[in-house]
Amino acid sequence: MKILVTGAAGFIGNFVAERLCLDGHEVVGIDNLNDYYDPKLKIARLERIQHLDNFRFFKMDVADREGIETLFAQEQFQRVIHLAAQAGVRYSIENPMAYIDSNLVGMATILEGCRHNNVEHLVYASSSSVYGMNEVMPFSTKDAVDHPVSLYAATKKSNELMAHTYSHLYGLPTTGLRFFTVYGPWGRPxxxxxxFTKAIADEQPIKVFNHGQMRRDFTYIDDIVEGVVRVQDKVAQSSESWSAADPTPDSSKAPFKVFNIGNNTPVELGYFIECVEKAFGKEAKKDYMPMQPGDVLATYADVDDLANEVEFKPETSIEYGTQQFVDWYKSFYLTERKSA
Incomplete structure (x- = not known):
């Protein structure tokens, strides 16, 4: 198939594009290569996959209405995996308009492109941050998510609402994926x-928010990619059991679905730091700080639906994943620094 991957120079998008190419699909990737973090890392990610004959890249912003409209009309994609977004909870507090432009306007242009060009299935990135003030663990897609605590989370919830509207009005199959704290080689700075790894390498203190009293459902990049690829192959369908009298947010009479993709194993921040220290072979200096605005105390994914419907459940251990990241960091940054 011909598949569009937005955010192809981003962390998740890059690995998804690579996997789809290796599976034999024709992949077109777009990314605006903005400077939210070092564009050199984004360019290096693209260089990882530029040798693949079935991959093409265009520098383009998803909020470019005319550009996206032309791209869809010319390429006639069968499926779309929309991973481009302005990321980061804390950054959204200081720069809200970046999230409006990329996450809301960008989603609208992608939905319009799919609508007018008979795309078979739109898979898009949501986030565990939509659970906001929810306290019942593990987080289930059947729970209401109406109280976000950051604008980033609000835009991701909005994306789900926008997708449902297009599924309902135009019959466009859409599937949202709520990612839980993705990490691994080539990860975001x-x-x-x-x-934490950079701070240890530079012998600088790491900032430990809420004095380390937080838990995160860290999910390794390979597990995320496997989940995305399996989900895009299972086109969203209307749910015959869905009832307006007792509605659940994760499905609908429209061809609409939402999944969690998380490791289903929350890790204490303190133990996470220990794993990084062990992988690096060096103890970190620590500055203990209060909770940051927009943060939540814990994330914990219920992935039963994912396991039942696409027969996959993330299981990569934090110990293995941390070692893989630290090995990559040393190779990519420290080796380069020594040779400079």
Whole structure:
């Protein structure tokens, strides 16, 4: 099939594009290569897959209405995996308009492209952050998610609502994926795994928010990719059992579905730091700090629906995944630094 992957220079998008190419699909990737973090890392990710004959890349912003409209009309994609977004909970507090442009306007242009070009299935990135003030664990897609605590989370919930509307009005099959704290080699520099490893390498203190009293459902990149690929192959369908008298948010009479993709194993922040220290072979200096605005105390994914419907459940251990990241970091950054 011919598949569009947005955010192809991003962490998840890059690995998804690679996997789809290796599976034999024709993949078109787009990304605006913005400077939210070092564009050199994004370019290096693209260089990983530029040798693949069935991959083409265009530098393009998903909020570019005319550009996206032309791309869809020319390429006639069969499926779309929309992973481009302005990421980061804390950044959304200081730069809200970046999230409106990328996450809301960008989603609308992709939905319009799919609607007008007979796309078979749109799979898009949501986030565990939509659970906001929910306290019942594990987080289930059948729970209401009406109280976000960051604008980033609000835009991701909005994406799900927008997708449902297009599924209902135009019969466009859509599936949203709520990712839980994705990490691994080539990961984002604003994520804890990267920040902690860099701080240890530079002999700088790491910032431990809420004094380490937090838990995260860290999910390894290979598990995320496997989940995305399996889900895109299972086109969303209307649910015959769905009832307006007792509605559940994860399905509908329209061809609409939402899944969690998480490791189903929350990890204490303190133990996570120990794993990074062990993998690096060096103890971290620590600055204990209060809870940050927009953060939540814990994330924990219920992935029963994912296991039941696509026969997959993430299981990569934090110990293995941390070692893989640290090995990549040392190779990519420290080796380069020594040779400079």
């Amino acid at each position: 604003d994520m804890a795994m990267y920040l």
